Amino acid sequence: MIRRYDFAPLDGITKAVYRRVWQRFFGGADRCFIPYFSPTKEHLITKRERVELLPENNPDAVLVPQVMTNRAPELIWAAETAQSFGYRELNLNAGCPSGTITAKGKGAGLLASPDTLDALLDGACGKLCLPLSVKARIGFANPDEFPRLLDIFNRYPLASLTLHVRVRKDKYSGALHYDAFRYALRESRNPVSYNGDLRTVGEVSAFAERFPDADAVMIGRGAVADPALFRKLRGGAAASRDELRDFTAALFDAYTIFYGGQTGHAAQRMREVWFYLIHLFDDTRRLNKAMRRFRTATEYRAIADEIFRELPLRSDSAGDLI
Numbered sequence: 001m002i003r004r005y006d007f008a009p010l011d012g013i014t015k016a017v018y019r020r021v022w023q024r025f026f027g028g029a030d031r032c033f034i035p036y037f038s039p040t041k042e043h044l045i046t047k048r049e050r051v052e053l054l055p056e057n058n059p060d061a062v063l064v065p066q067v068m069t070n071r072a073p074e075l076i077w078a079a080e081t082a083q084s085f086g087y088r089e090l091n092l093n094a095g096c097p098s099g100t101i102t103a104k105g106k107g108a109g110l111l112a113s114p115d116t117l118d119a120l121l122d123g124a125c126g127k128l129c130l131p132l133s134v135k136a137r138i139g140f141a142n143p144d145e146f147p148r149l150l151d152i153f154n155r156y157p158l159a160s161l162t163l164h165v166r167v168r169k170d171k172y173s174g175a176l177h178y179d180a181f182r183y184a185l186r187e188s189r190n191p192v193s194y195n196g197d198l199r200t201v202g203e204v205s206a207f208a209e210r211f212p213d214a215d216a217v218m219i220g221r222g223a224v225a226d227p228a229l230f231r232k233l234r235g236g237a238a239a240s241r242d243e244l245r246d247f248t249a250a251l252f253d254a255y256t257i258f259y260g261g262q263t264g265h266a267a268q269r270m271r272e273v274w275f276y277l278i279h280l281f282d283d284t285r286r287l288n289k290a291m292r293r294f295r296t297a298t299e300y301r302a303i304a305d306e307i308f309r310e311l312p313l314r315s316d317s318a319g320d321l322i
């Protein structure tokens, strides 16, 4: 039975502005994961990263910050920093597939070098002032790597191990390796959580039936595609057209304030949100194309208005998440 629903970190989308507005309109996730910050060797983070983490920018939700590093001193420092902001857990990113990140041996790059992963956890665990959880893929190049990786994770006490059940080259759309998750449920000494392609209440129910021992899932794109998804998973109502109209308008306004009044920047952010949210409507072909191509905030508003005026609203999102 699923007892915990986490909102996945989606860099560029589920940042502080989005989380605040989403929480006000929908909420329903047990925890939201903050997209990663990357400390330097000098133990500095950018001003943007600090703004993202500040408690005053993150009211009303249980949040877990995430760090991207392959060095124990930075991991230890990141935990201290997270604790100083009032957080109760730190998450390590061992899944990001981006070439620039993996080339540095970070994100999913950690999985390509199990010895580095082991050394990182060995050097940091025991010196961390907060519980550490890990969000990982099931391998770098091949799912066969998973048993060795799980052996390493099993040597350390983790708050949880969230598994995106793909390898790095498959990014967010290749084959899902459910066998690896089944193996993790059986062999992991740490609590495991599933992540990957859950979009509807029906899909989560089917997952729970298939894996009766699973008790936690993390959902990302599916929850941006249907902002009421966590509420529905708790038996609540689907999003109404008015609610979605008000939510997207409030989000646009919040982004406009964040960008110092630059509505063009706000509209660009909304494009990223609509990339997924459009799947909650039918007959989207023309307006989806327009949403991907608009140039100004005025054009953006006109397209959003037309979507709400013209397109049938679905009860569940449909289509691919990519």
Ligand SMILES: Cc1cc2nc3c(=O)[nH]c(=O)nc-3n(C[C@H](O)[C@H](O)[C@H](O)COP(=O)(O)O)c2cc1C
Binding pocket: 008, 009, 010, 011, 012, 013, 034, 035, 036, 066, 093, 095, 096, 135, 164, 172, 195, 196, 197, 198, 218, 219, 220, 221, 222, 321
């Ligand atoms: C645009 C985008 C940004 C992401 N940013 C992060 C991130 O900062 N940290 C992380 O661990 N995963 C990140 N992910 C991966 C998601 O957290 C999640 O694992 C992935 O989307 C698969 O889950 P889903 O099918 O429920 O969306 C990102 C994914 C996307 C598509």
